[in-house]
Amino acid sequence: MTLTLENTKENAQRINPQLFGLWIALASITMMFGGFTSAYIVKQAAGNWYNFAIPSYFYVSTVLIILSSLALQYSYNSFVNGEESKYKISLVLSFVLGVIFLVCQYFGWMALYHQGIDLKLNVSSSFLYLIMWAHAAHVIGGLSALIVAMIHAFTLKFKPTVKRKNRYQLVLHYWHYLTILWLVIFGFILFVK
Amino acid sequence: MSNINVTTYPEDKIFEESGYDDHFYEHHHGDKYQSSFIGHYIFSMDHKMISKQFLITGIFWAIIGAAMSVIFRLQLGFPEESLAWLKPILGKWIVVNDAGIGKLAPEFYYALVTMHGTILVFFVLTAGLSGTFSNLLIPLQIGARDMASPFLNMLSYWFFFLAGVVMFLSLFVSTGPFAGGWTAYPPLSALPQASSGSGTGMTLWIVSLAFFVVSVLLGGINYVTTVLNLRTKGMTMWRMPLTIWALFITAIIGILSFPVLLSGFFMLMFDRGLGTSFYLNDIFIGGEALDRVGGSPILYQHLFWFLGHPEVYIIILPAMGMVSEVLAVHSRKPIFGYRAMAYSIMAIAFLSFIVWAHHMFMSGLNPFISNFFVVFTLIIAVPSAVKVFNWITTLYGGNIRMVTASLFAIGFVSMFISGGLTGIYLGNSTIDIQMHDTYFVVAHFHIVMGVAAFFGMFAGIYHWFPKMYGRFMNETLGRIHFWGTLICAYAIFWPMHYIGLAGVPRRYYDFSTFDAFKHFEDLNKFITIAAIIAFGLQILFVVNFFYSIFKGKKLTTRNPWHANTLEWTTPIEHLHGNWPGNLPVVYRWAYDYNKDDREYVPQHIKLNENEVDNH
Numbered sequence: 178m179t180l181t182l183e184n185t186k187e188n189a190q191r192i193n194p195q196l197f198g199l200w201i202a203l204a205s206i207t208m209m210f211g212g213f214t215s216a217y218i219v220k221q222a223a224g225n226w227y228n229f230a231i232p233s234y235f236y237v238s239t240v241l242i243i244l245s246s247l248a249l250q251y252s253y254n255s256f257v258n259g260e261e262s263k264y265k266i267s268l269v270l271s272f273v274l275g276v277i278f279l280v281c282q283y284f285g286w287m288a289l290y291h292q293g294i295d296l297k298l299n300v301s302s303s304f305l306y307l308i309m310w311a312h313a314a315h316v317i318g319g320l321s322a323l324i325v326a327m328i329h330a331f332t333l334k335f336k337p338t339v340k341r342k343n344r345y346q347l348v349l350h351y352w353h354y355l356t357i358l359w360l361v362i363f364g365f366i367l368f369v370k
Numbered sequence: 371m372s373n374i375n376v377t378t379y380p381e382d383k384i385f386e387e388s389g390y391d392d393h394f395y396e397h398h399h400g401d402k403y404q405s406s407f408i409g410h411y412i413f414s415m416d417h418k419m420i421s422k423q424f425l426i427t428g429i430f431w432a433i434i435g436a437a438m439s440v441i442f443r444l445q446l447g448f449p450e451e452s453l454a455w456l457k458p459i460l461g462k463w464i465v466v467n468d469a470g471i472g473k474l475a476p477e478f479y480y481a482l483v484t485m486h487g488t489i490l491v492f493f494v495l496t497a498g499l500s501g502t503f504s505n506l507l508i509p510l511q512i513g514a515r516d517m518a519s520p521f522l523n524m525l526s527y528w529f530f531f532l533a534g535v536v537m538f539l540s541l542f543v544s545t546g547p548f549a550g551g552w553t554a555y556p557p558l559s560a561l562p563q564a565s566s567g568s569g570t571g572m573t574l575w576i577v578s579l580a581f582f583v584v585s586v587l588l589g590g591i592n593y594v595t596t597v598l599n600l601r602t603k604g605m606t607m608w609r610m611p612l613t614i615w616a617l618f619i620t621a622i623i624g625i626l627s628f629p630v631l632l633s634g635f636f637m638l639m640f641d642r643g644l645g646t647s648f649y650l651n652d653i654f655i656g657g658e659a660l661d662r663v664g665g666s667p668i669l670y671q672h673l674f675w676f677l678g679h680p681e682v683y684i685i686i687l688p689a690m691g692m693v694s695e696v697l698a699v700h701s702r703k704p705i706f707g708y709r710a711m712a713y714s715i716m717a718i719a720f721l722s723f724i725v726w727a728h729h730m731f732m733s734g735l736n737p738f739i740s741n742f743f744v745v746f747t748l749i750i751a752v753p754s755a756v757k758v759f760n761w762i763t764t765l766y767g768g769n770i771r772m773v774t775a776s777l778f779a780i781g782f783v784s785m786f787i788s789g790g791l792t793g794i795y796l797g798n799s800t801i802d803i804q805m806h807d808t809y810f811v812v813a814h815f816h817i818v819m820g821v822a823a824f825f826g827m828f829a830g831i832y833h834w835f836p837k838m839y840g841r842f843m844n845e846t847l848g849r850i851h852f853w854g855t856l857i858c859a860y861a862i863f864w865p866m867h868y869i870g871l872a873g874v875p876r877r878y879y880d881f882s883t884f885d886a887f888k889h890f891e892d893l894n895k896f897i898t899i900a901a902i903i904a905f906g907l908q909i910l911f912v913v914n915f916f917y918s919i920f921k922g923k924k925l926t927t928r929n930p931w932h933a934n935t936l937e938w939t940t941p942i943e944h945l946h947g948n949w950p951g952n953l954p955v956v957y958r959w960a961y962d963y964n965k966d967d968r969e970y971v972p973q974h975i976k977l978n979e980n981e982v983d984n985h
């Protein structure tokens with residue numbers, strides 16, 4: 178039911194309300210991760226804390242998720258400029274990179290596990306997994322959104338309408354957010370010692 | 371606008387001539403919109419219907435939660451009496467001994483207080499209160515056709531409903547519902563083997579609350595987006611009624627604090643299911659040490675109260691907003707200090723995020739850190755006092771209409787003062803050494819949050835009932851409800867201050883074996899009797915509510931209270947899109963009562979020549 182949205186367009190409206198709603202949701206997700214990281218800091222300060230060597234997989238996945246974000250931005254720009262094939266190809270590319278990111282995360286966790294750092298070793302390792310899993314769960318959500326975007330790309334006739342552009346923008350912003358979130362989390366894990 | 375039959379009122383003419391045409395009816399639906407029964411009453415996306423759904427679900431839970439409190443009050447007031455007559459309802463939770471005396475099983479007593487707290491705080495005073503009135507009032511008072519996303523709005527209700535179903539199921543689990551207190555502190559909440567309610571009961575509790583958080587977030591995102599983006603022409607932020615300010619800020623608090631609770635819950639789920647020890651350390655169960663070490667239960671308390679304190683303001687702010695509106699309308703005076711009111715709401719909201727540890731003074735918190743929290747806690751008293759001052763000044767010299775709605779609004783102010791003052795005692799960490807976890811705290815938060823928020827909600831219900839159902843509630847029953855409840859509320863909670871000062875701890879099943887507390891026996895009986903009467907009075911309210919939906923006095927004009935806000939310019943019969951034609955355009959703030967010899971001047975009336983807008 179998008180009736181109110183469309184119909185009050187010239188109303189007192191400042192930005193696309195759906196995008197605005199998304200941003201509020203992102204603030205909310207940020208608070209959730211803020212909860213995890215604050216707890217992390219408090220617990221760390223209380224002692225009985227291990228620091229771990231971070232497997233190199235996570236560096237690779239960091240590069241992957243950045244590339245994926247860039248690809249999606251490129252796809253979005255192409256969509257707006259009416260360049261159909263660039264739009265489709267880079268959308269798929271972005272999705273594939275996103276999937277490989279998750280796979281790479283998985284290898285990273287396995288590497289940790291084989292070093293003997295499992296979920297239950299110590300609260301510090303529990304936190305490590307908890308935060309990365311929570312991020313991964315959000316990435317799965319993002320991938321689902323990308324799947325929907327791909328379905329639209331390949332089933333609907335190519336037409337860069339305002340409505341479709343707005344819809345695509347939602348996916349784009351969410352995906353960029355996940356990249357930034359990962360960068361923050363990764364930096365946090367590396368430097369908060 | 372073909373098929374819907376709407377009587378034309380002067381408002382319609384004004385809107386036709388100078389309203390704002392948003393082309394709403396040119397596109398689609400209109401009359402075909404959700405005309406089937408299921409679409410209209412059940413999976414409705416219309417904010418007015420969703421508001422009723424929140425309210426009625428809230429009433430359902432309020433009855434259950436209140437009935438629970440009557441049962442545990444019976445135990446506290448009459449520990450010697452037999453409760454065998456409750457066996458048909460409570461089954462094995464009433465243990466009947468050889469002499470035929472039935473007693474409440476102690477673990478069930480804990481389950482009851484836990485469920486009572488959870489239900490009242492979350493389901494009734496959060497969803498039932500801000501869910502109902504955000505839905506009803508936000509679109510109507512800002513001049514919007516509906517919420518920004520009617521679909522998410524519907525989901526918000528259904529997540530709440532789902533949370534309710536899961537919690538309801540937990541009442542029937544053979545090991546009983548969760549029994550570790552509404553705050554669900556670990557280790558009772560973290561170890562399924564810790565107590566009988568800690569197993570399945572707790573699993574259902576946490577699942578239910580996770581759904582609940584989703585509901586609050588979906589709702590909140592919608593409310594904020596709607597207020598910021600869908601206000602009609604002329605409705606600037608500083609022309610919004612205080613109800614909208616309150617509901618708007620409430621939604622923001624919810625969006626920022628509930629996710630942190632969810633973080634805490636996720637860690638709790640890991641501890642329960644995956645064997646981590648975020649919150650666990652040095653635990654002995656049945657004399658045996660567990661191998662779960664390294665965590666800290668205090669961590670949970672921090673995460674919980676980071677939500678928990680803002681949560682109490684999530685509960686009270688909507689009530690405050692409605693009281694401001696109801697007081698202004700019924701005293702026929704502009705609200706005193708409109709901007710100060712809005713700024714106080716913001717100040718309270720901001721401060722509510724930096725005082726959480728006042729719930730943890732006795733948890734071993736570093737006393738230097740406590741000082742910080744003491745200071746900010748006491749500063750909250752300032753914006754609170756500003757609000758109280760402004761309500762009283764609004765009433766002062768007003769031509770007050772003593773209808774049930776305004777009585778409850780005035781009662782709210784009384785309760786908020788009584789309960790707020792004891793907050794200042796508790797906010798001092800040194801005094802809290804004596805008071806923490808006693809009946810003094812119980813008295814404090816029941817008066818300031820429980821009763822005050824209910825009074826705000828009742829004021830809102832009696833005031834907006836005509837808007838919701840096109841009929842009035844019965845005034846006589848309403849007044850009996852008000853005076854009776856006012857007296858009973860003080861009778862129940864005032865004595866608890868004394869009991870608490872004497873050191874009687876909260877959450878105890880039976881005091882008869884403690885010499886120090888024996889002499890409160892009569893007082894406890896008195897409290898229980900008052901509680902039973904109060905319960906009866908609320909049933910009276912429920913009867914009045916449902917009777918009036920079908921048989922109440924019919925509304926004949928749109929604006930029965932002669933109020934200024936936009937919701938009273940919509941037709942009595944609800945229609946999708948709220949206004950039959952153009953949207954109203956707003957020219958002034960909501961509080962032009964008794965201005966320049968005019969008794970009231972609604973927001974959609976143009977300024978006269980030479981007339982100055984107050985805002």
Ligand code: HEM
Nearest residue numbers: 682686728729751790793794796797806807811815818819
């Ligand atoms: C002047 C303002 C207030 C101050 C200074 C204040 C202070 C406090 C303090 C220090 C406690 C902890 C007592 C203890 O456990 O030892 C407390 C408990 C509580 N307060 Fe307030 N309070 C204020 C207003 C409010 C308001 C407006 C509400 C709700 C609308 C509220 C709801 C509660 C609740 C629910 C608890 C108890 C929670 C529990 O332990 O189960 N308070 N208050």
Ligand SMILES: [Cu+2]
Nearest residue numbers: 679726728729
């Ligand atoms: Cu508090």
